[in-house]
Amino acid sequence: MVPLPFSLPFAALEVGQHLYWQLGGLKIHGQVFLSSWLVIGALLALVVAGTRKLERDPSGAQNLLEFLWEYLRDIAREYIGEKAYRDWLPFIGTLFLFIFVSNWGGALVPWKLIHLPSGELGAPTADINTTIALALLVSLAYFYAGLSRKGFRYFEYYVEPTPIMLPFKIVEDFTKPLSLSFRLFGNILADELVVAVLAFLVPLIVPLPVMFLGLFTSAIQALIFATLAAYYIGEAVHEEAH
Amino acid sequence: MIDPFLAFPFSSLPLLAAEGGLGLNLDPFETNIINLAIVIAGLVWFLPKVMGSILERRRGAILSDLEEVERRLQEANAALLAAQQDLAAAQTKAEQIRIEGKSRADAIRLDSEQRTVEEMARLKQSAASDLDSEASRVSEQLRREAARRAIERALAELPGQLDANAQAKLIDRSINTIGQA
Numbered sequence: 001m002v003p004l005p006f007s008l009p010f011a012a013l014e015v016g017q018h019l020y021w022q023l024g025g026l027k028i029h030g031q032v033f034l035s036s037w038l039v040i041g042a043l044l045a046l047v048v049a050g051t052r053k054l055e056r057d058p059s060g061a062q063n064l065l066e067f068l069w070e071y072l073r074d075i076a077r078e079y080i081g082e083k084a085y086r087d088w089l090p091f092i093g094t095l096f097l098f099i100f101v102s103n104w105g106g107a108l109v110p111w112k113l114i115h116l117p118s119g120e121l122g123a124p125t126a127d128i129n130t131t132i133a134l135a136l137l138v139s140l141a142y143f144y145a146g147l148s149r150k151g152f153r154y155f156e157y158y159v160e161p162t163p164i165m166l167p168f169k170i171v172e173d174f175t176k177p178l179s180l181s182f183r184l185f186g187n188i189l190a191d192e193l194v195v196a197v198l199a200f201l202v203p204l205i206v207p208l209p210v211m212f213l214g215l216f217t218s219a220i221q222a223l224i225f226a227t228l229a230a231y232y233i234g235e236a237v238h239e240e241a242h
Numbered sequence: 243m244i245d246p247f248l249a250f251p252f253s254s255l256p257l258l259a260a261e262g263g264l265g266l267n268l269d270p271f272e273t274n275i276i277n278l279a280i281v282i283a284g285l286v287w288f289l290p291k292v293m294g295s296i297l298e299r300r301r302g303a304i305l306s307d308l309e310e311v312e313r314r315l316q317e318a319n320a321a322l323l324a325a326q327q328d329l330a331a332a333q334t335k336a337e338q339i340r341i342e343g344k345s346r347a348d349a350i351r352l353d354s355e356q357r358t359v360e361e362m363a364r365l366k367q368s369a370a371s372d373l374d375s376e377a378s379r380v381s382e383q384l385r386r387e388a389a390r391r392a393i394e395r396a397l398a399e400l401p402g403q404l405d406a407n408a409q410a411k412l413i414d415r416s417i418n419t420i421g422q423a
Binding site for chain 2: 056
């Protein structure tokens, strides 16, 4: 629980309260899993429903999905490059869609109607574990992309354009997942908290601008995460013109 | 602990509710349901307008592209059909020309053969008639020569042998010959 210097009702926002599940020796955050499953289920349902009956005349969900696909392809192609983007489009697209639907689901679905024994449902991306997992996946992805495309020549990237860059590039490998995960987690959690606090102070109308702003920033965060992931992968597979 | 905000009806609920198990929380203020309803209503009102127009424009572009492509397919099919018909016409015409040429060649060949045969026959005939006339001329000449020689010899020999006796015998023989004939 966030330590507040005074004991006010909005201290009961239950920040830091989790629905713990015991899995072997691990204590996992059950509410994150529940909402992740819901997000994944919603995405799968949308994709399956939208692609079940493909027609030449794109209408409804098929049109929306094709539009999203084109949008994500443009992002991937712009940042990864013409040669390698096809390999990474599914990854970038999955990141964007999962984060976007998580963020908007957290902001739009009235999760608090469901009362859990402990903790509360919300956006899966408001939990640092989710965002760290996603960011580490991005790290693995760009290492794999660079090594599989260039072999050990990938490490030339660390001494380009000059070997002076070596320490900075090494540090970058650690700061990339750190900044990715904290940016997303911080934005979403802060948005949820601001809305919750404002709703506690003034229950009606006043939280609305913040909620709309939250929708906007949530979408932007999903875009930023996907774009940065694509950019890192693109950087790793980029071939210097010798 | 004295809670100064206990006067608010929603302030103490989370603490109490946290003790319970899985369930529904229907407090309209604590769940922020009213604001959420407004936000969702706003989105439902706003998103279909924006997204709908974007998606409709996209669909229209795709449909017009499809239409254009289909039109071009039809044009190409029509052109293909016309070209095929032209090809068929050209083929029949070529066949016709070939047959015509063949028949003309046959006719010319036949004609020339016939003329050759005729010419040959004529040549043969004229050669034969030349030969005949030459032969008859030669035989005529020979005959004349023989007659002339015979007359000469006769004129040469006759004056020595001819007398009244021989003349009478000759006349008798001639009369006999006439009598027998």
